[in-house]
Amino acid sequence: MNALFDIDTLVRSNIKTIKPYASARDEYKDLRSDMMFLDANENPFENGVNRYPDPQQTALKQRLADIKKIPQSQILLGNGSDEVLDLIFRAFCEPNCDNIITLPPTYGMYSVLADINAVENIEVPLNSLDFQPKVDDVLRASNEQTKLLFLCSPNNPTANSFDASKIEKLISNFKGIVVIDEAYIDFSKNESWLNRINEFPNLIVTQTLSKAYGLAGIRLGVCYASVEIISVLNKIKPPYNVNELTQERALKQLNNLNEVKEQIQSLLESRKRIIEALKPISFIDKIYPSDANFILIKVDNATERYNQLIKKGIVVRNRTNQLGCENCLRITVGTKEENNKLIQALKSIA
Ligand SMILES: *Cc1c(COP(=O)(O)O)cnc(C)c1O
Secondary structure (H helix, E strand, O other): OOOOOOOOOOOOOOHOOOOOOOOHHHHOOOOOOOOOOOOOOOOOOOOOOOOOOOOOOOOHHHHHHHHOOOOOOEEEEEOOHHHHHHHHHHOOOOOOOOOEEEOOOOOOOOHHHHHHHOOOOOOOOOOOOOOOOHHHHHHHHHOEEEEEEEEEEOOOOOOOOHHHHHHHHHHHOOEEEEEEOOOOOOOOOOOOOHHHHHHOOEEEEEEEOOOOOOOOOHEEEEEEHHHHHHHHHHHHHOOOOOOOEEEEEEEEHOOHHHHHHHHHHHHHHHHHHHHHHHOOOEEEEEEEOOOOOOEEEOOOOHHHHHHHHOOOOOOOEEEEOOOOOOOOEEOOOOOHHHHHHHHHHHHHOO
16 A cells, blocks of 8 residues: 555646547447447448447457456556557646656656656666666655656566565555556566555556567557556547457457467577577677566677677667667567577677
8 A cells, every 4th residue: 555645636637627538339339239320420331340449348358357357447458558658648747747757778668758748757777787676766766746657577678577575665655656567577487566456556557468469560558557547547548549450359369378378488498598598609798687588688799799690680679878788689589490590690600
């Protein structure tokens, strides 16, 4: 519990009083086959997608609710987690007035979204030794105008998870909303904070189908929070933000969890194999521990090594310009065949 938290003081005043757009599908929800739908100016000739999609994505949310054991009223879906994160900014951060805290090096979208929404981004760097949050520094950096704290765990690009005790201390003492971005949670040995969402009224957990679930192309992000927070976000989301094809494809994947689990298992084994294979390579100075489907390595000269890999047809991510990531490359775990080629290429340029 966080005694300092009061959602009413955090929601922007214009959002509190906003009247959401009421779509045709909101007014008449029950798509019974014995009814005629002449209410939404759709083309009546059936082709599978001629009707507007369910604005509340009921079937998909119900499946997620069953899997994650959380009520639908605590779930919001978006066009990728990027849309979900943007909605969070727009609900809680007054442009040119409020600020957020991020812990670099981390996911680049938080600062991009802060810029787009004219919100100041206060950066409190992670500990340079182990990329853990400096809890006291974060709490000290917060002021009256601080609305959101972004914790990416497992973190991109450093690949580590933050210590649970540090995260708990932050959630319990931060006056605003803590957003834990769990895009990589399915690759982690740590428990999701979703399991404790009802203990913390100021906690938002975001996840995505873009990584472990193999559906980056359909754009589906998931947000879990208290009923109060979800209601606020629901008021401002675009009515049909998750399209019909996405809802259908996501549901299909969520009904095929065995395949997802097998792929995760295979990627975790590959991650281990790549790390072992990279250890003897002379120009790799450090392989950071990974709780995600990618590996961060420190090399002698990241830009030179990056270009050598490009010449061999392999694209990795050069993170050398990120704070604390000098000469670091971020490498995604691929198929077994791709990983073999990667290992061969790294050996050959050594
Ligand atoms: C990849 C990634 C996401 C995913 O974003 P989507 O919009 O859902 O594809 C979110 N957060 C982090 C930290 C990521 O690395």
